[in-house]
Amino acid sequence: MQPLLRINNLSVDFTAESGITNALKNISLTVNRGEVVAIVGESGSGKSVTSLSILQLLPSPPAHYPSGEILFAEDGNTVIDLLKKDRHSLQDIRGNKIAMIFQEPMTSLNPVMTCGKQVMEALQLHKKLSKAAAKQKTFDWFNKVKLPDPEAAFDRYPHQLSGGQKQRVMIAMAMCCEPSLLICDEPTTALDVTVQKTILQLIKELQQQSNMGVIFITHDLGVVAEIADRALVMYKGEIVEENNVRSLLTAPQHSYTRALMACRPVNHQRGERLLVVSDFLGIPGDRPQTTATVHPVKDSSVVHGSSSEVLLEAKRLSVWFPAKKTLFGKATAFTKAVDDISFEVYKGETLGLVGESGCGKTTLGRTLLRLIDPTSGTITYNGIDLTAKKREELRSLRKDIQIIFQDPYSSLNPRLTIGSAIAEPLKVHHIVLTEKARKEKVTELLEKVNLKAEHFSRYPHEFSGGQRQRIVIARALALNPSFIICDESVSALDVSVQAQVLNLLNDLKKEFGFTVIFISHDLSVVRYISDRIMVMNKGKIEESGKADDIYFNPQSAYTQKLIASIPTGTVA
Numbered sequence: 179m180q181p182l183l184r185i186n187n188l189s190v191d192f193t194a195e196s197g198i199t200n201a202l203k204n205i206s207l208t209v210n211r212g213e214v215v216a217i218v219g220e221s222g223s224g225k226s227v228t229s230l231s232i233l234q235l236l237p238s239p240p241a242h243y244p245s246g247e248i249l250f251a252e253d254g255n256t257v258i259d260l261l262k263k264d265r266h267s268l269q270d271i272r273g274n275k276i277a278m279i280f281q282e283p284m285t286s287l288n289p290v291m292t293c294g295k296q297v298m299e300a301l302q303l304h305k306k307l308s309k310a311a312a313k314q315k316t317f318d319w320f321n322k323v324k325l326p327d328p329e330a331a332f333d334r335y336p337h338q339l340s341g342g343q344k345q346r347v348m349i350a351m352a353m354c355c356e357p358s359l360l361i362c363d364e365p366t367t368a369l370d371v372t373v374q375k376t377i378l379q380l381i382k383e384l385q386q387q388s389n390m391g392v393i394f395i396t397h398d399l400g401v402v403a404e405i406a407d408r409a410l411v412m413y414k415g416e417i418v419e420e421n422n423v424r425s426l427l428t429a430p431q432h433s434y435t436r437a438l439m440a441c442r443p444v445n446h447q448r449g450e451r452l453l454v455v456s457d458f459l460g461i462p463g464d465r466p467q468t469t470a471t472v473h474p475v476k477d478s479s480v481v482h483g484s485s486s487e488v489l490l491e492a493k494r495l496s497v498w499f500p501a502k503k504t505l506f507g508k509a510t511a512f513t514k515a516v517d518d519i520s521f522e523v524y525k526g527e528t529l530g531l532v533g534e535s536g537c538g539k540t541t542l543g544r545t546l547l548r549l550i551d552p553t554s555g556t557i558t559y560n561g562i563d564l565t566a567k568k569r570e571e572l573r574s575l576r577k578d579i580q581i582i583f584q585d586p587y588s589s590l591n592p593r594l595t596i597g598s599a600i601a602e603p604l605k606v607h608h609i610v611l612t613e614k615a616r617k618e619k620v621t622e623l624l625e626k627v628n629l630k631a632e633h634f635s636r637y638p639h640e641f642s643g644g645q646r647q648r649i650v651i652a653r654a655l656a657l658n659p660s661f662i663i664c665d666e667s668v669s670a671l672d673v674s675v676q677a678q679v680l681n682l683l684n685d686l687k688k689e690f691g692f693t694v695i696f697i698s699h700d701l702s703v704v705r706y707i708s709d710r711i712m713v714m715n716k717g718k719i720e721e722s723g724k725a726d727d728i729y730f731n732p733q734s735a736y737t738q739k740l741i742a743s744i745p746t747g748t749v750a
Contacts, residue, residue, distance in 0.1 A: 180251040180255070180257055181208040181209060181210050181249075181251065182209050182210055182211045182213075182250070182251050182358060182359055182391040183208065183209040183232070183248070183249070183250055183251070183359055183391060183393075184207075184208045184209075184248075184249040185205065185206055185207050185208075185228075185232075185246065185247075185248050185249075186206050186246055186247050186249070187204045187205075187206055187245050187246045187247075188202055188204070188205050188206070188228075188231065188243070188245070188246030188247070188248065189202055189203055189204055189205075189243065189244045189245045189246055190202040190224075190227055190231055190236070190241060190242075190243055190415075191241070191242055191243075191244055192240045192241055193239060193240045193242065194240055196632070200415055201224055201227045201241075201415050202224050202227055202228060202231070202415045203414075203415045203416050204245065204246070204416075205224070205228065205246075205412075205415070205416065205417050206417075207410060207417065207420075209359065209391045209392075209393055210391060211358075211389045211390070211391050212385065212386065212389040212390070212391065213391055213392070213407050213408065214381075214382070214385060214391075214392040214394055214405055214406045214407050214408075215391075215392070215393055215394065215406065215407070215408050215409070215410065216394045216395075216396060216401075216402045216405070216406035216408070216409040216410070216423070217229075217393060217394070217395045217396075217409075217410050217412060218396060218397065218399065218402060218409055218410070218411050218412070218438065219397070219411060219412035219413055219438075219672070220397065220413070220438075220455065220644070220672040220673075220674050220675065221397070221642045221644025221645055221671065221672045221675055222642045222644070222645060223412040223413055223414060223415070224412050224414070224415040224416075225363075225395045225412055226281065226363055226395065226642065227415075228395075228412075229278065229361045229363050229393060229395055231243070231248065232248055232250075232260060232276065232361060232393075233260075233268070233271075233272055233276060233278060233361070234260060234261070234263070234268055235278075243261060246261070247259050247261060248260040248261050250271075250275075250276070250359070252275065252358075273300055273303075273304060273352075273355060273357075274304040274355050274357065275357055275358050275359070276357055276358065276359045276360075276361065277352040277353065277355060277357040277359075277360050277361070278352060278360075278361040278362075278363065279348050279349050279352045279353075279360070279361070279362045279363060279365040280348060280363055281363045281364040282585060282587050282588075283336070283341070283344035283345045283347065283348045285585075285587050285588065286348055287336040287344060287347065287348065288336075289335065289336055289337060290335075291335070292332065292333050292334060292335055293331055293332065293334055293335070293336060293339065293344075293347045294313070294316050294320075294331070294332030294333060296347070296351060297316040297319060297320075297347070297350055297351045297354055298312040298313060298316050300351055300354055300355060301315055301316065301354055301355065304355045305355060313332075315354065316332065316350070316354070317329070317332065319350040319353070319354050320332065320346075320347075320350055322350070322380060323346040323347075323349050323350045323376075323377065323380065324346065324373060324376050324377075325343060325346045325347065325350070326343070326536055330501070331343065331347070340535050340536045340540060341535065341540070341584045341585060341666065342369045342370060342373060342534075342535025342536065342699070343535060343536055345365065345366075345369055346369070346373070346377070348365075349365060349377060349380075353381075353384060356384075356388055356390070357390065358390060358391065359390065359391045359392070359393070360381070360385070360390055360391070360392045360393070361392075361393045361395070362381070362392060362393065362394045362395060362396075363395045364395055364396055364397070365377065365381075365394075366378065366396075366398075366401060369535060369699065370533070370534040370535045370699035370740070371699060371700070371701065371740055371743040371744050371745075372534055372739060372740060372743045373534065373535055374401070374699075374743070374745075375404075375743045375745075378401065378404050378405045381394075381405065382405055392405075394406055397644075397671070397672030397673055397676075398673070398745065399427065399438060399439055399442065399673070400442075400444075400744070400745025401745050402423060402426075402427070403423060403427055403745060404745050406423045407422065407423060408420070408421070408422050408423065409421065409422075409423050409426045411426070411432065411434060411435045411438070413434050418432050418434055418435070419431055419432040419434070419435050427439070433458050434455065434458070436458065437453070437454075437455040437457070437458035437674070438455065438672075438673055438674065440453045440458070441453055441454060441455065441673040441674045441676070441677045442673055442702070443676075443677070443680065443702050443703050443705075443706035443707075444702040444706075444744075446706060448705070448706055448725065448726065451681055451684075452677035452678075452680055452681050452706075453677060454674050454677045454678050454681070455674040486524065487524060487525040488522045488523070488524060488525070489523055489524060489525040489559065489560060489660075489661065489693050490522070490523040490546065490557070490558065490559050490560075490661065490693070491520075491521075491522045491523070491557075491558045492519065492520055492521055492522075492546065492555065492556070492557050492558075493520050493555055493556045493558075494518050494519075494520055494554065494555040494556075495516055495518070495519050495520065495542075495545065495552055495554070495555035495556070495557065496514070496516055496517055496518050496519075496552060496553045496554045496555055497514075497515045497516040497538075497541050497542070497545050497550060497552050497553050498512040498513065498514050498515070498517075498553045499512060499513045499515060500512060500513075501513045514716075514717045515538045515541040515542075515717055516538045516541055516542050516545060516552075516717050517538075517716070517717035517718050518554075518555070518718070519542075519717075519718060519719050520555075521712060521719065521722070523693060523695060524693070525691075525693055526687075526691055526692075526693055527693060527694075527709045527710065528687070528693075528694040528695075528696055528707055528708045528709050528710075529694070529695050529696065529708060529709070529710050529711075529712060530696045530698070530704035530705070530707065530708030530710065530711040530712065530725060531543070531695055531696065531697045531698075531704075531711075531712050531714060532697075532698060532699065532701055532704050532711060532712070532713055532714070532740065533699075533713055533714035533715055533720070533740075534699070534715070534740070535699065537714045537715055537716060537717070538714055538716070538717040539665075539697045539714055540584060540665055540666075540697065542714070543581065543663045543665050543695060543697050544581070544665075545557070546564075546663065546695070547579055547581055547663060548564050548565075548567070548569075548572055549581070552565060559575070559579065559661070562575070576607075577603070577607045577609070577657040577659065578657075578659050578660045578661060579659060579660070579661045579662075579663075580654040580655075580657065580659040580661070580662050580663070581654065581662070581663045581664075581665060582650055582651055582654045582662065582663070582664045582665060582667040583650060583665055584665045584666040584667075584669070586638075586646035586647045586649065586650045587638060587646055589650055590638040590646065590649065590650065591638075592637065592638055592639060593637075594637075595634065595635050595636060595637055596624075596633060596634065596636060596637070596638060596641070596649045597617065597620050597624075597633075597634035597635060599638075599649070599653060600620045600623060600624070600649070600652050600653045600656055601616045601617070601619075601620050601656075602653075603653065603656050603657050604616050604619060604620075604656055604657070607657060609656075609657060617634070619656070620634060620652075620656070621634060623652040623653075623655060623656055624649075624652055626652065626655070626682060627648040627649075627651050627652045627678075627679065627682065628648060628675060628678050629645065629648055629649070629652070633645075644671045644672055644675050647667065647668070647671055648671070648675065648679065650667075651667060651679060651682075655686065658690055658692075659692055660690075660691075660692050660693065661692060661693045661694075662692055662693075662694050662695075663694075663695045663697065664683075664694060664695070664696045664697060664698075665697045666697060666698055666699070667679070667696075667698075668680065668698070668700075668703060669698065669699070669700065676703070680703070680706065680707055683707065684707070694707075696708055700744075701729060701740060701741055701744055702744060704725070705725050705726065705728075705729040708725045709724070709725060710722065710723065710724055710725060711723065711724075711725050711728040711729070713728065713734065713736065713737050713740070715736050720734050720736050720737060721733055721734040721736075721737050729741065
């Protein structure tokens, strides 16, 4: 039988004023029916370009294909070259025979349509279902992807759901038509570990039931071990290693693959400086060369908070949102996103905040900065009662308290170059007065987060998801704040860049002494970076304590469940 998908010698170039970028260089791969093939690599390695090429979703120009073919076996015998299909023919294939779960759910969902209608639309278009049948099928899929309160989610708009909930809507939309080939571009990046485990099991079950082929793009080698049969490792537009998952993870042959595995925070103790890919590869930018294994060295310069001085204190803090209203607009039921919690953050420490999607982590983080007004309770920062301040009075404090948002694309203005976006807070707060000095400062910040000076004039859409995340981190650091809330700030980053950013946060903490609340669903990252961990569940604090105590000896059944769901990176 023909392979479901076969890519032969595919090259993809992007043409810009600055020249031609070779995004893919003669790559070849196959995907069989009933097989899960993982594509692993750093941000910008060509993983997403590969997946978007299959469905012809790259804008052309600037993209063009100097060589190659993408052969798809439509029905077992008929093989078509997707590169030669016109737009009308592709419309019938997209979402029906080949479906895709995109990396950033907020930019993939229509903001002016309810989530339920968006899934119904796909079912009515491709499966020709009646409105009632499509609605029932949508409810079934919302239940399958474990979306809380499917009836309520059906009528909500994307901005009314958490990041993880939006990602589950995307997964339901992609899988509802039961495609022959499912392309998953970082589908579990925004999900907490328990939902991630559920979704991975769901994809695996559906793939086995329908003999579906799956291309699973990820930077998380732990996830690869959970779901994939075979894995390809990409570096700078080329496939540098390919093997079955067991062999790849237990005996990687290429130095680049070994480097990716060594970068994971789970392999390091708190206080160790994380390894990055360049530690293995020698000169940055060179093709990987085989080198000896680099062992992590204890870095005594990494400082963790030990101050007893309280910087921020929340007392009996609650944030309730109306869930149901009367005809006259009076709320009759509430969603208690944050429910009567109290805690303290000490000067110079990193407090980790973990919990499942929808538990109230992001709402709490935004409320602490008064981006959301609390229903009740007080927030005291550095002796100042933030809940008593008017919006205008808070502006002068904004340069000291910053947030790195979860979705980098929606927090960047698409009409501003990234240089202008990072320079904007410097201009607004009169930190750097001249345009020349601002450009120098922005260039310095870009280089600190492993971007280049020439990126200054590019727009957000010209970057990969991981690169955009680094841009918003650079923007948050521009004002040298004393308090930063990191809301899933490394969740979209590949392991090497994640290691660089975590090292950078530790370096900057040592240099500037700022305080961090680190919100994440990745407990291995939180354990590495944090002094203390606070576990949230349904708007309340489930458990709190020292990072290692919570991670290695959790007392709450809920925390134990979270830790048991973490992908280990080992093949059973």
